Amino acid sequence: MSREQELLIIPKTYKNYVGGAFPRTESGRYYKLNSVDGKHLANVCLSTRKDIRNAVQVARKAQASWQNRTAYNQGQIIYRIAEILSGRRHQFEAELESLGYSKEVAQLELESAIDLIVYFAGWTDKVQQVFGAVNPVASHHFNFSRQEAVGVVGMLAPEAPALLGALAMLLPNMVAGNSSIIIASEKLALPLCTFAEVLETSDVPAGVVNILTGKKEELVGHFVSHMDVDALIADPTLSFELRKELEVGSTSNLKRLHFWATGCTVDEIHSTGKSVIENMAKSAKDPYRILDVQEVKTTWHPISE
Amino acid sequence: MILDRIPIDAIGVQERVDRICSRSIKKESKLQALDLALRMMDLTTLEGSDSAGKVRQLCNKAMHPYTELPNIPSVAAVCVYPNRVKLAKEILKDSAINVASVATAFPSGMSSLEIKLDDVRYAVQEGADEIDMVISRGAFLSGDYALVYDEIAQIKEACAHAHLKVIxxxxxxxxxxxxxxxSDLAMEAGADFIKTSTGKIQPAATMPVVLVMLQAIRDFHHKTGKTIGMKPAGGIRTSKQAIQYLVMVKEILGEKWLTPDLFRFGASSLANDVLMQWVKEKTGRYQSLNYFSND
Known part of the structure; x- marks a missing residue:
């Protein structure tokens, strides 16, 4: 065996990312991620109900202070994610390629992901300017509306694109002031696991973004029934049964439920990856998604005649 | 009075606590434990800013912790400052809930004995069923045990019919x-309950401390036949912690102590967590604080 082969492979068990730390799943279960040519790439956590419970708890704790940071500071932090991701892009590209991406598509996804992060970093101090309003009223009041975070948001990242699909859900929520819990793609979980390491080193306060891996069928039910989750984001490529479970379950505490088209199937990445990613990168830059996960607070302030 | 200096093996205590904390209490037994924890609770508000409205709200919560589920018991007592006792008593007069009052220059205890006694008499006069006094830590730490003993004994006398908890x-x-x-000193001097903390100093109740206090109660019981109560207070915020304390009481003192007459939790935010866990057990849904009252 050559020296290079000896050195290269250190398989690793990826853990969840919860509250700024990397805990194992409470269940101790894991599944194997294989590369497209069948090699064992990594072990990944099979999360359960309690992992969701713990994640919601820390997300709730972290939410208010994230929302209350200045828009300027939020922008800096989100931009920092792009900086760190940019420095590690080759690792991400290699991971995507091992999962069956062509080199070109892998590079395109990374480029689009970094671009999307920078784009949303710019939105933090513009949300109130663009979407807030001073309203004309027929009494002696100064009446204004501002956008506020909805709270703790759960996201079911699409199966593909592995990174861009999840970021397209996460970034509008970060800008909105929410804390997020993302269930990663099951088949292509690796890039998002590595992305947790990017978040951990890029000034994102602990608990604002949490990443779990596992089977969506096992987790969706616990997500929708949780009374402390304020909104759920999923992708229309999700199976009919799961979409139905989301629709029905979300009525428990009137969760906001949004289907954002941020994903495609793994096969589409292999066949028409380039155009799919190009389209995704465009549609992900929809600032109205920020409004989907915000509430409007209107204030009536008395003024003299 | 001869006060023994009993050496404590801190590492052994911690190991025992760790073993106790690893007990798994789920489903039916968890519901039972939650029920017990709620019935043992001294719902507490001890802020300088306590208004009549806040006390009223707290008393109502004590009587009806959560109206949406039947069979939720009311708590053991409401714990307030002396000048809120009358109001609390008035609201709770038709219920079985006691009114506890902190007294004796709470929380520091840095005043003269006369003032402390007056404080106690005032609270009792206003209708307090239970008095939570603080010991003079300064005197205790400087070795003046006789003074601490005498203070407790005199305050016990001033309590008349009211139960005395010694913090x-x-x-x-x-x-x-x-x-x-x-603990030994307080029990010898006439305490009905011994209590860990005021809640104003960190660390408040910790498991090793409570374990040592429970052992003191056990030994006192063996020696004199008297049963003294225990009240951990401060820092107990989750049902999980509360259940661990219950396990500890059961293992060290036995089932006899698993009653609100002999064990209390001094807490304010614990109630909501117990209720949330309760509703979770009943409905299968994890709960949000949004649906539970703040006080």
């Missing part, structure tokens, strides 16, 4: 040996 403020005592000694 050791273990966070200021420094070591587990001191905790044990202060």
């Amino acid at each position: 050791l403020e273990t966070g200021e005592l420094g070591s587990l040996e001191h905790v044990r000694m202060a």
